[in-house]
Amino acid sequence: MRKLLSRFQGDKAIWAYVILLALFSFMPVFSASTNLVHVVGTGTIIGLLLKHFFHIFIGIVIIYVVHRIPFDKLKFIAPVAWFPVFLLLVFTALQGMVIGGANASRWLKVPGVNISFQPSSIGWIALMAYLAWFLWRFADEKYTFKWSLLWVWLPIGLIVLPIFPSNLSTAAIIFFMACVLLFMGKYPVKYLTKVIGAGAIFGIIMFFAVKAFPDIMPSRFNTWVARVDRFGSDEKDVDRYQIDNAKIAIAQGRMFGVGPGKSIQKNFLPQSSSDFIYAIIVEEFGFLGGIVVLIVYVLLLWRFLVVSSKASNLFGKYLVVGLGFSIVFQSFINMGVAVEIFPTTGQPLPLISSGGTSIWMTCVSLGIILSVSRREEEVRQQLKENQEKEEEFRRILEEQELQQAQIDESNPMSAVINK
Template identity: 75%
Template structure:
């Protein structure tokens, strides 16, 4: 067992928090699945639970294999990884999938494997890796605004462009993460100000144009507008229906909750096992359970920052920060939606919500972060071994010097001339 556990290297605290969240997820997913079975009529409770177990198991395997790969190898992949991912996103967007008259082109199906996934999650990782590479590669070089805008703007637009029409929240989170990563990477503030100002003007012009010419607006524009305009209001619509039931679930939880599996609102929340799973957790485990989950994510954020700070090079530093922050920010968004701090989005609770793509892409990010921390441990071990060798060499020299001094003293005592002079 000890030999098996020794294969799971890297930051032990991160491993512990990941396993803790994964194990805890089975109870709320199992409880919330009754909504899908009895209300929606999807499969069986046991079947959905085993499906979630399969997602978690594959996710842990992904973390294990990714964390064993030296993260430095990503330096050769990061500059070009966004190109094939952009192609996947364009193919996904070109499908033109519509649900209720709105663009829902988020999923890409692989016919041979009969599985579907969201390429936007892969684009998220690819773009963070590219920005981290850029900040590392040109850290000591001076560049103009136009030159840097070309290097940063083209990959960002190629990733964000296909994602935005069908998934505004994901596109916004990616952009916010990239902006924060550029700030941490000491990208010139005067350039950042120009970019932010230009984006604000473009957004204002786009909103004005869509209001003046509604036919030119994306199919989901009305949904976005309704979510922002009715955020915090008492209007009765589908979004308010979800929020109100989430708030009822949280209110019923009180301090210690109604008990595992005893949630009532899971039967009324359409996305009780994914988007609104935090409301079910608070209902069943109370304020204390909800705070416990929040604290675990905060502790994870702290460990990510520690790994970033101790990374062996700038590429690892920025990569750990970007990937780690995106995971925690997604968790805060999910919890914030449940308590109506943010408008309704489709962001899952990392490692807790059901869903294969979200779990697996989170695990890819965690594997990369653990690979960075594993490299830190290897560097520390090498330095410790070098120090140990130096101490051993120093000890041998001291012993040899002591033997030489003793030999010289004995030789001097045996010398007749030294003996006469000594008398």
């Protein structure tokens, strides 16, 4: 067992928190599954649990495989990986997939098998890796805004824009996390301010354009405006079905919850196993359960900061910031939506919400972070071994000198000869 556990290297605390969240996820997913089976009519409870187990198991395998690969190899892939992902995102946006009669152009179906995934998650990772490479490669360069438009903002735009029409929240979060990583990488704030300001103006113009011409705009655009309108609204004519049921679930949880599997609102709350799973967690495990889940994500953030601070390689440092902060920020968004701190976004709760794409892409990011941590452990271990060898060599020399001194004391003639 010890030999097996030794194969799982990297930051042990990150491993512990990931396994803890993965194991805990089965309880709210099981509870929400009863809603999907008896209310929605999707599959069976055992089938849905086995599906979630499969996603989690493959996710752990992904973390293990990725964390054994030296992250330095990404230096050769990161500069170009974002471009084929951009083409994949464009293809996904144009293919117009429909799920359950609704537009689902954020999904891409794998031909020949009944598997679909969201390429936006791959684009997220590819963009963070590219920006980490850029900040490492040009760390000592003084670049102009025009030059950085080509090297920084063009790749960001080509990843974000194809996602934007079908999944505004994901596009906005990717853009925000890119700005955070650039800020952490000491990208000039004056350039960053220009782009953020332009993005804010574009968003405001789009918002009022959709409100002014709702009939000629795509349906997803009207959905965004509706979500913003009902955010924090008390008007009776505003559809607040999702958030109101989430609030009811949280209120019923009180301090200690109604108990695992005993949620009532799971029968009324749409997306209870994914987007609003945190409301089910608070209902069943109470305020204390919700706080514990929040604390685990905060502890994960702390470990990401520790790994980033210890990384001697700038590329590894920026990888941890870009990928690690994205995971935690996404979790905060999901929890914030449930308590109406943010408008409804459709973001899953990493490692807890059901859904293969979310779990697997999160695990890829965690595997890369653990690879960075593993590399630093290997460097420290090598330094420790070298230090021990130096101390051993010094000890042998001291013993030899001591023995020679004893010989010289016992035989004065040998001392004369040595001199």
